Amino acid sequence: MSSPLRLGIAGLGTVGVGVVRIVQSHATMLALRAGRPIRITAVCANSRKKKRGIDISDYAWEYDPVALARRDDVDVVIELMGGENGAAKALVEAALKNGKDVVTANKALLAHHGHALAALAENHQRSLRFEAAVAGGIPVIKALTEGLAGNRIQRVMGVMNGTCNYILTRMESAGLPYDTVFEEAGKLGFLEADPNLDVGGIDAGHKLSLLSAIAFGTKVDFDSVVLQGIGAVSIDDIKLARDMGYAIKLLGVAQMTGRGLEQRMTPCLVPETHPLGQLQGGTNMVVIEGDAVGQIVLRGAGAGEGPTASAVLGDVMDIARGLRLPTFGQPADTLAEAPAAVVSTGAPWYLRMVLLDKPGALAKIATILGDSGVSIDRLRQYQHEDAHAPVLIVTHKASSDDIALALERFADSGVMVGAPVALRIEEV
Amino acid sequence: MSSPLRLGIAGLGTVGVGVVRIVQSHATMLALRAGRPIRITAVCANSRKKKRGIDISDYAWEYDPVALARRDDVDVVIELMGGENGAAKALVEAALKNGKDVVTANKALLAHHGHALAALAENHQRSLRFEAAVAGGIPVIKALTEGLAGNRIQRVMGVMNGTCNYILTRMESAGLPYDTVFEEAGKLGFLEADPNLDVGGIDAGHKLSLLSAIAFGTKVDFDSVVLQGIGAVSIDDIKLARDMGYAIKLLGVAQMTGRGLEQRMTPCLVPETHPLGQLQGGTNMVVIEGDAVGQIVLRGAGAGEGPTASAVLGDVMDIARGLRLPTFGQPADTLAEAPAAVVSTGAPWYLRMVLLDKPGALAKIATILGDSGVSIDRLRQYQHEDAHAPVLIVTHKASSDDIALALERFADSGVMVGAPVALRIEEV
Numbered sequence: 001m002s003s004p005l006r007l008g009i010a011g012l013g014t015v016g017v018g019v020v021r022i023v024q025s026h027a028t029m030l031a032l033r034a035g036r037p038i039r040i041t042a043v044c045a046n047s048r049k050k051k052r053g054i055d056i057s058d059y060a061w062e063y064d065p066v067a068l069a070r071r072d073d074v075d076v077v078i079e080l081m082g083g084e085n086g087a088a089k090a091l092v093e094a095a096l097k098n099g100k101d102v103v104t105a106n107k108a109l110l111a112h113h114g115h116a117l118a119a120l121a122e123n124h125q126r127s128l129r130f131e132a133a134v135a136g137g138i139p140v141i142k143a144l145t146e147g148l149a150g151n152r153i154q155r156v157m158g159v160m161n162g163t164c165n166y167i168l169t170r171m172e173s174a175g176l177p178y179d180t181v182f183e184e185a186g187k188l189g190f191l192e193a194d195p196n197l198d199v200g201g202i203d204a205g206h207k208l209s210l211l212s213a214i215a216f217g218t219k220v221d222f223d224s225v226v227l228q229g230i231g232a233v234s235i236d237d238i239k240l241a242r243d244m245g246y247a248i249k250l251l252g253v254a255q256m257t258g259r260g261l262e263q264r265m266t267p268c269l270v271p272e273t274h275p276l277g278q279l280q281g282g283t284n285m286v287v288i289e290g291d292a293v294g295q296i297v298l299r300g301a302g303a304g305e306g307p308t309a310s311a312v313l314g315d316v317m318d319i320a321r322g323l324r325l326p327t328f329g330q331p332a333d334t335l336a337e338a339p340a341a342v343v344s345t346g347a348p349w350y351l352r353m354v355l356l357d358k359p360g361a362l363a364k365i366a367t368i369l370g371d372s373g374v375s376i377d378r379l380r381q382y383q384h385e386d387a388h389a390p391v392l393i394v395t396h397k398a399s400s401d402d403i404a405l406a407l408e409r410f411a412d413s414g415v416m417v418g419a420p421v422a423l424r425i426e427e428v
Numbered sequence: 429m430s431s432p433l434r435l436g437i438a439g440l441g442t443v444g445v446g447v448v449r450i451v452q453s454h455a456t457m458l459a460l461r462a463g464r465p466i467r468i469t470a471v472c473a474n475s476r477k478k479k480r481g482i483d484i485s486d487y488a489w490e491y492d493p494v495a496l497a498r499r500d501d502v503d504v505v506i507e508l509m510g511g512e513n514g515a516a517k518a519l520v521e522a523a524l525k526n527g528k529d530v531v532t533a534n535k536a537l538l539a540h541h542g543h544a545l546a547a548l549a550e551n552h553q554r555s556l557r558f559e560a561a562v563a564g565g566i567p568v569i570k571a572l573t574e575g576l577a578g579n580r581i582q583r584v585m586g587v588m589n590g591t592c593n594y595i596l597t598r599m600e601s602a603g604l605p606y607d608t609v610f611e612e613a614g615k616l617g618f619l620e621a622d623p624n625l626d627v628g629g630i631d632a633g634h635k636l637s638l639l640s641a642i643a644f645g646t647k648v649d650f651d652s653v654v655l656q657g658i659g660a661v662s663i664d665d666i667k668l669a670r671d672m673g674y675a676i677k678l679l680g681v682a683q684m685t686g687r688g689l690e691q692r693m694t695p696c697l698v699p700e701t702h703p704l705g706q707l708q709g710g711t712n713m714v715v716i717e718g719d720a721v722g723q724i725v726l727r728g729a730g731a732g733e734g735p736t737a738s739a740v741l742g743d744v745m746d747i748a749r750g751l752r753l754p755t756f757g758q759p760a761d762t763l764a765e766a767p768a769a770v771v772s773t774g775a776p777w778y779l780r781m782v783l784l785d786k787p788g789a790l791a792k793i794a795t796i797l798g799d800s801g802v803s804i805d806r807l808r809q810y811q812h813e814d815a816h817a818p819v820l821i822v823t824h825k826a827s828s829d830d831i832a833l834a835l836e837r838f839a840d841s842g843v844m845v846g847a848p849v850a851l852r853i854e855e856v
Binding site: 018022026029030032033034035131137138139142143146147148149150151152217275278290291292293294295296297298299300301304306307309310311312313314316317318321322323324325326329330331334 | 740
């Protein structure tokens with residue numbers, strides 16, 4: 001059996017503790033599978049005294065992450081501190097420069113600095129791996145980078161923020177408005193310190209940008225992800241969508257189009273019969289479509305101690321077994337600078353609006369849609385309330401440009417009460 | 429860029445043609461991702477003249493697979509001939525002995541000779557890889573062997589024969605009996621030359637035995653897989669199961685128990701709300717449960733040119749990138765000889781029977797169940813027909829032994845018309 005692989009863990013929160021537990025409890029199994037022992041030699045966190053329910057007395061202790069990255073008795077640095085800049089970035093850079101491999105769960109760091117860090121890793125002939133950064137325990141980075149490497153990827157989709165999916169499915173099952181469920185989620189500890197990271201789609205957008213880079217061989221480009229949170233999704237929309245056979249999900253979609261790379265993280269309608277539509281609670285799902293393989297669906301826990309630690313260990317085991325791959329599946333200097341698609345691919349849209357109950361109002365709306373190049377597939381006008389007529393329209397395929405144009409004209413139509421709701425129906 | 433990886437392909441049926449198509453059409457992409465060109469240098473099949481819709485004029489031709497395995501210009505032999513013995517086995521052995529890596533889609537070969545071939549590969553420090561042998565395009569071997577390598581696996585389940593799932597879901601959607609749909613499937617070309625490989629559960633059983641070996645670190649033991657085909661599943665059972673919220677699937681289950689390794693490929697009831705219960709048509713699904721990761725669900729096409737070729741290419745790309753792993757995730761000589769579990773773990777059971785419509789018949793059945801250690805959770809007696817009373821029972825958790833005992837006693841009870849149907853309800 002070869003020499004042990006020595007781990008230095010920076011960050012002993014939930015995930016760090018999970019990694020320590022696995023390495024300690026499964027030592028024999030891991031050694032058998034890796035062909036060499038996996039050992040923790042040093043750890044680093046803010047407080048040495050904090051009760052964590054694990055025994056770390058055998059490990060060297062560092063208060064300074066960069067000192068951890070410089071230790072001679074560490075082969076792999078596991079970065080579990082979080083944060084897109086600052087200490088985490090300094091640690092990863094120091095580790096790579098000191099010839100250590102790096103495993104991280106930090107999606108924000110990679111969404112912002114992934115390309116530079118990948119290049120740094122490759123220059124130092126080290127691995128920088130991040131299975132745990134996307135969709136928790138689901139081995140999606142591996143599936144995309146390795147298992148499906150023979151495919152030209154056509155589209156990647158995903159429900160990758162468990163909190164948002166919990167909120168949306170709970171709104172429906174309990175018939176509660178967004179604000180109430182949002183509060184509940186906060187009390188249950190499901191929300192990040194800055195809840196906009198969750199409900200604003202930022203966290204899920206980070207993850208999508210990493211999948212895009214692998215799928216399409218492009219530089220990570222988080223800034224071009226079209227982000228729309230779930231705050232504007234009402235219980236009415238959820239119910240009306242369900243009546244028509246759809247579920248509303250915060251869905252990430254990335255695809256390469258003739259007009260550039262399209263990356264969206266927005267609330268969408270998906271068919272309730274598709275696995276995406278059936279996804280309940282905090283579970284994550286990633287859908288990968290390749291030209292040879294067709295559609296692959298991966299489902300599992302997107303967060304939590306065990307699932308995230310499982311993903312970290314997957315990367316550690318690869319390193320222990322000698323697998324060396326460029327971070328995004330091809331050398332960083334070959335990743336393309338893809339222009340962001342300004343207009344999204346065509347899709348049917350769900351439009352909900354309230355019209356003034358006066359003659360010709362519906363005709364006006366229909367005319368505006370036609371003039372904007374949007375044709376109507378289905379239309380329902382509901383029973384009037386207070387001289388207001390709720391109207392629901394499902395369009396035929398339309399570009400986001402045409403929909404935007406129609407929405408602009410609606411605003412000037414003089415027949416509309418409030419702003420209309422427009423949600424894309426993603427065809428899966 | 430490094431030297432090209434040179435492929436020799438044995439077998440130019442559907443999958444072989446698919447592999448050639450990908451290598452030819454995606455050469456640049458594959459080279460970028462692998463860090464070296466992927467080239468086909470030689471092919472081997474029965475007929476050189478057959479129209480295949482691909483240009484193979486640049487490749488050396490061999491009629492003898494073993495000659496292919498001996499060529500100096502071949503680094504990797506791709507075995508797509510099929511068959512558990514004979515030419516395929518001779519080819520794989522010759523290739524490994526001649527220092528070639530091997531990629532195969534041959535589940536029957538590995539189910540019967542996997543352990544010996546894995547040992548041979550490891551003795552020659554070569555790779556023997558088989559992603560395409562299990563669940564088509566789903567990268568499940570990779571997920572289990574690598575991505576989830578930090579987990580002690582608790583259970584692996586799968587719907588891994590698309591033909592059986594097609595037949596079962598088609599029976600339900602069209603309300604047709606088994607025999608009619610079986611004939612349809614034959615006409616559509618969905619059945620193997622020996623249809624018992626499909627509907628008898630043998631093909632799916634082969635696949636399950638391979639997953640078991642990786643999951644539990646045991647020698648492949650196909651002979652211990654409890655096999656039961658779908659021929660005995662009636663449209664009545666499908667409908668009654670649905671009424672109670674279940675779907676019937678040919679489900680493979682492998683788990684390590686205190687009494688040995690349990691491997692079953694049998695028709696089971698699964699909750700219609702679980703992804704397994706929702707699986708329609710020829711699609712495959714594998715469910716992996718690990719102590720850290722929880723439940724991971726993988727879904728995709730289980731057969732066909734593109735999906736299977738995608739899996740072959742995944743293995744080829746791993747070899748091109750220098751990944752070297754023991755075939756079953758740990759050295760062959762460390763795989764344990766696990767005793768097969770004689771009694772399955774406890775589960776609720778679905779029992780359907782027809783009773784003679786005479787006083788005390790139901791009481792007799794209930795008494796037999798109680799005496800056999802099986803308690804009743806739900807019982808329905810349906811309207812009588814012809815002095816026969818159809819009865820449906822869902823039991824509480826019972827072992828397969830206790831159920832077998834009850835069935836034996838039913839046969840001697842004198843109140844039963846025909847044989848009862850007993851299907852396990854797999855708790856997922």
